[in-house]
Amino acid sequence: MALTPSTQLLPLGSPAPDFCLPDTEGRLVSLTDFRSHPALLVMFLCNHCPYVKHIRTGLAQLGRDYRARGVGIVAINSNDVTAYPEDSPDRMREEIRTAGYTFPYLYDETQAVAKAYRAACTPDFFLFDAGRRLVYRGQFDDSRPGNGVPVTGRDLRAALDAVLDGRPVAPDQKPSLGCNIKWKPGNEPDYFRHR
Secondary structure, three states: OOOEEEEOOOOOEEEEEEEEEOOOOOOOHHHHHHHHHEEEEEEEEOOOHHHHHHHHHHHHHHHHHHHHHHHHEEEOOOOOOOOOHOOOOOHHHHHHHHHHOOOEEEOOOHHHHHHHHOOEOEEEEEEOOOOOOOEEEEOOOOOOOOOOOOOOOOHHHHHHHHHHHHOOOOOOOOOOOOEEOOOOOOOHHHHOOOO
């Protein structure tokens, strides 16, 4: 397991990169589906990563809490499922049930969406305001497998609360840490390869 930080290469203020991807039932979900929401949280996750597993209960709770407050939330799995079959759409469907996710979980087969967001790891978080400008690309909280810090989602919740309250999000944002996105052979992006 390679511990990989998020790139934070998508500049704050950037518009949300477009996406149109299938969920686990084959329905297409796109950026425009969230146009009426006061904020949009885009998360890059996968099923097998121990860093995602470590926070998944807290992540499911955050999803319930902020969906009730009108936030659009979507998770995207961009891993190479040929090399990592545990991340396949069938297994994603199981993960939704096991974890209790209430948000769409989409499959980025070409990995183009991960590249557009400059995503590097799972989990990797991108929060956009009502104008779909990036205001946060940092960690869930300080908890990591084995460090004894409780999973609270403190950092991401603070950013979400700021957006919903009309306050600026603090620009000092700690990168997320997790497993690297499992790129298909020859598909690893330049921004990831040359870090």
